[in-house]
Amino acid sequence: MGRLILENVGLCLDRKVVLRHVNLTVANGELLALLGPSGAGKTTLLRIMAGLIAPDEGRIYLDGRPITDVPPEKRDVVMVFQRPLLFPFMTLFNNIAFGLRVKGRLTADDRHQIDRIMAMTQLDGLGRRQAHQLSGGQQQRAALARALVLEPGVLLLDEPLSSLDPNLRQQMRDLIGNIQRQTGITMVFVTHDQTEALMMSDRVALMLDGRLRQTGAPKQLFYHPVDPDVARFFGMENLITGHCRNGYFHSAQWRMPALDGPAGPCIAAIRPEAIRVMPTRPDPGADPVLAGRIHRMRFEGTATRVWIDCGSRQVVALQAGAEFEAGQQVYVTFPVDAVHLMPVENV
Amino acid sequence: MPAGMRRIVLPLLGIGVLLPFVPLLLWAFSARWFYPDPFPGQWGMRAWRYLWGPAGGYIVSALAASIGLSAAVALLSVLIGIPAGRFLGLYRFRGKWLVLLLVLLPIIVPPFTVAMGLHLWFLKLGLAETVAGVILSHLTVCLPYAVFVLWGVFSRYNPEFEDQARSLGVGRWLIWRRVMLPLIGPGVIIAALFAFLLSWGQYLATLIIGGGRVVTLPIVLFALIGGSDRPVAAVVSLLLVMPAMAALLISARSLGRRGMIGIW
Numbered sequence: 001m002g003r004l005i006l007e008n009v010g011l012c013l014d015r016k017v018v019l020r021h022v023n024l025t026v027a028n029g030e031l032l033a034l035l036g037p038s039g040a041g042k043t044t045l046l047r048i049m050a051g052l053i054a055p056d057e058g059r060i061y062l063d064g065r066p067i068t069d070v071p072p073e074k075r076d077v078v079m080v081f082q083r084p085l086l087f088p089f090m091t092l093f094n095n096i097a098f099g100l101r102v103k104g105r106l107t108a109d110d111r112h113q114i115d116r117i118m119a120m121t122q123l124d125g126l127g128r129r130q131a132h133q134l135s136g137g138q139q140q141r142a143a144l145a146r147a148l149v150l151e152p153g154v155l156l157l158d159e160p161l162s163s164l165d166p167n168l169r170q171q172m173r174d175l176i177g178n179i180q181r182q183t184g185i186t187m188v189f190v191t192h193d194q195t196e197a198l199m200m201s202d203r204v205a206l207m208l209d210g211r212l213r214q215t216g217a218p219k220q221l222f223y224h225p226v227d228p229d230v231a232r233f234f235g236m237e238n239l240i241t242g243h244c245r246n247g248y249f250h251s252a253q254w255r256m257p258a259l260d261g262p263a264g265p266c267i268a269a270i271r272p273e274a275i276r277v278m279p280t281r282p283d284p285g286a287d288p289v290l291a292g293r294i295h296r297m298r299f300e301g302t303a304t305r306v307w308i309d310c311g312s313r314q315v316v317a318l319q320a321g322a323e324f325e326a327g328q329q330v331y332v333t334f335p336v337d338a339v340h341l342m343p344v345e346n347v
Numbered sequence: 348m349p350a351g352m353r354r355i356v357l358p359l360l361g362i363g364v365l366l367p368f369v370p371l372l373l374w375a376f377s378a379r380w381f382y383p384d385p386f387p388g389q390w391g392m393r394a395w396r397y398l399w400g401p402a403g404g405y406i407v408s409a410l411a412a413s414i415g416l417s418a419a420v421a422l423l424s425v426l427i428g429i430p431a432g433r434f435l436g437l438y439r440f441r442g443k444w445l446v447l448l449l450v451l452l453p454i455i456v457p458p459f460t461v462a463m464g465l466h467l468w469f470l471k472l473g474l475a476e477t478v479a480g481v482i483l484s485h486l487t488v489c490l491p492y493a494v495f496v497l498w499g500v501f502s503r504y505n506p507e508f509e510d511q512a513r514s515l516g517v518g519r520w521l522i523w524r525r526v527m528l529p530l531i532g533p534g535v536i537i538a539a540l541f542a543f544l545l546s547w548g549q550y551l552a553t554l555i556i557g558g559g560r561v562v563t564l565p566i567v568l569f570a571l572i573g574g575s576d577r578p579v580a581a582v583v584s585l586l587l588v589m590p591a592m593a594a595l596l597i598s599a600r601s602l603g604r605r606g607m608i609g610i611w
Contacts, residue, residue, distance in 0.1 A: 072513040079514040089529040099515040
């Protein structure tokens with residue numbers, strides 16, 4: 001079992017607030033991604049969960065039991081660090097057996113368990129190697145295996161993929177996902193890579209500046225951010241302040257139907273890939289249309305990012321196969337249901 | 348180094364290191380050797396037999412005293428050097444240069460001054476002419492070196508290994524034995540060897556603080572060199588060199604095999 005609850009956790013280091021009022025519930029058997037830019041306090045929060053740092057305030061519960069003051073070695077929580085940290089004075093087998101040996105002599109069951117985990121992490125047959133004889137990917141899998149043999153209630157992973165090259169990363173992502181499904185161990189996974197967080201996890205918790213800003217399913221955070229900071233983090237570049245009244249959103253230039261928007265001052269967010277740029281005015285329909293001029297363009301591979309000046313506002317669109325010139329007159333449109341409205345009191 | 352230079356430098360180095368041993372070896376295995384002769388007139392093992400015979404007992408007990416004393420100094424140096432080196436290597440704090448200076452001071456100040464100063468204090472404290480006093484005086488020289496070596500070891504030490512081990516279930520006090528010592532093992536061996544060898548060669552401090560009561564191998568050797576029995580003096584000289592040779596072999600073995608991996 002591994003249901004982890006953080007209640008109002010806060011931490012100051014050198015008189016600087018690192019974490020503020022963090023409330024988080026990790027459900028049993030869930031893979032939660034702790035996402036945020038570097039310096040947001042993700043790793044610190046993970047270390048608090050592991051017991052390696054004591055929080056200044058707040059409480060932590062594991063399966064309903066308070067563990068705030070329980071030392072790391074007595075918590076049913078194991079952390080895997082960013083670097084593999086295999087003990088260089090031991091073979092791979094002894095590294096993986098390390099945690100079990102701490103509890104006592106290896107039993108036949110323990111050996112069976114080690115074999116099972118080594119097979120699961122694709123390390124079978126490498127038991128006699130020393131740490132420095134393993135490749136980067138093998139070392140990272142060994143670090144994972146060393147934690148998995150203990151069958152912890154919660155497994156904490158601190159950017160375990162950041163040191164791997166892109167090809168290995170994808171393999172390792174799949175491996176972690178598979179292991180999580182097979183074992184059902186609760187996992188908390190720190191990453192600064194939003195794609196990684198969105199594709200791997202059941203839920204994402206976004207941290208900005210030491211605060212948890214939004215926690216929810218990947219699609220919810222991506223399409224329905226609670227505030228402009230979250231929206232910007234996920235690349236919702238078009239943020240328009242305005243007002244919702246009588247089922248319509250009004251701003252200086254825009255007026256469009258607000259499907260389920262809140263009443264009062266609010267911000268409309270539109271993803272750049274939802275915006276279509278056209279050289280000629282489209283037939284009038286339900287979707288709003290704005291005229292503008294191309295400001296600049298940037299080719300990004302699968303799509304081209306286009307900045308369009310529409311009056312006093314700049315609109316960013318991400319469109320595949322966009323062929324325009326700077327200064328060209330264009331028309332911008334987007335489906336009304338692609339507009340996400342956020343009430344301003346969340347700002 | 349280019350190959351041509353290596354061909355000249357390495358043999359020169361070898362000769363420079365080995366040349367002083369040639370007369371020692373010749374003397375140690377000679378029975379008769381008179382002045383103008385380039386080599387001993389007669390070879391023999393008399394000096395070696397003398398050592399183990401009834402008359403050589405004082406040399407053997409000096410050897411035992413030296414081994415015990417230096418081992419104690421090495422052990423103490425490492426026991427104090429590990430926490431000190433860990434603190435200096437892992438933490439940043441104000442006044443680190445002051446600590447550096449204090450550690451260096453016994454090395455900078457001439458050993459004669461240190462020994463004389465200590466002697467006055469030790470007389471008052473009742474430590475003069477005792478083994479404990481001699482050990483303490485040796486520590487003033489050996490401990491700085493041990494601290495230096497371990498400072499270097501810990502400045503490249505990654506304490507995350509300890510966090511990882513704790514998360515894997517190792518208690519706070521077992522971390523030392525299960526993780527830290529194995530990781531810094533090679534460095535500890537070097538520090539202990541340094542301290543042992545420095546203590547092993549001490550003459551002045553042993554003489555002044557020990558006051559003739561604590562008789563180590565260098566004390567005996569100094570007396571023998573002034574005497575007339577050159578072959579025995581040569582044998583004791585060779586005994587004095589042996590730990591250094593052994594240390595060289597041990598360090599080459601234990602460090603060459605495993606190196607300093609793990610401390611990065």
